[in-house]
Amino acid sequence: MKHHEVVAAIIVDGPQILCLQRGPSKYEYIAYKYEFPGGKVEAGETQQQALVREIKEELELDIQVGEHFMTVEHEYADFKITMHAFLCQAGKAQLTLHEHVAYQWLPAPQLPTLDWAAADIPFVAKLVAQ
Numbered sequence: 512m513k514h515h516e517v518v519a520a521i522i523v524d525g526p527q528i529l530c531l532q533r534g535p536s537k538y539e540y541i542a543y544k545y546e547f548p549g550g551k552v553e554a555g556e557t558q559q560q561a562l563v564r565e566i567k568e569e570l571e572l573d574i575q576v577g578e579h580f581m582t583v584e585h586e587y588a589d590f591k592i593t594m595h596a597f598l599c600q601a602g603k604a605q606l607t608l609h610e611h612v613a614y615q616w617l618p619a620p621q622l623p624t625l626d627w628a629a630a631d632i633p634f635v636a637k638l639v640a641q
């Protein structure tokens with residue numbers, strides 16, 4: 512089974528957290544699910560460099576990567592991921608969606624109202640509990 516090393520940005524602005532909705536996918540179980548933006552770490556990159564690159568590509572945002580939040584291992588039907596989430600800040604910059612179909616800024620208690628990718632549920636649970 513394929514195994515991907517993925518980084519994800521929990522972008523925080525005061526009490527609000529940035530949530531992104533994925534577009535269509537060949538894997539129906541992640542299509543249109545909410546996630547924290549990010550992607551696969553490429554050879555020679557640190558996790559932080561990968562996150563800065565991915566967020567620039569996906570959202571045209573320049574982020575400051577802060578502390579490591581949590582790492583999850585998740586096995587989907589077709590592949591496995593190890594996903595490292597970091598708390599990040601982006602200031603007041605406007606974002607432009609290149610790969611996602613929608614976004615919402617939500618306070619932590621409202622995160623569970625969205626339909627999250629299964630791998631993200633532990634992040635959501637920890638954010639709600641804090």
Ligand SMILES: Nc1nc2c([nH]c(=O)n2[C@H]2C[C@H](O)[C@@H](COP(=O)(O)OP(=O)(O)OP(=O)(O)O)O2)c(=O)[nH]1
Nearest residue numbers: 517518519541546547548549550551592628630631
């Ligand atoms: N970025 C991101 N990916 C997630 C999250 N939750 C989750 O299950 N995934 C899965 C979906 C994807 O199969 C994989 C990350 O791949 P991706 O498609 O976002 O990354 P990428 O841009 O580097 O990939 P690619 O399109 O270049 O192949 O991890 C999440 O919160 N953020």
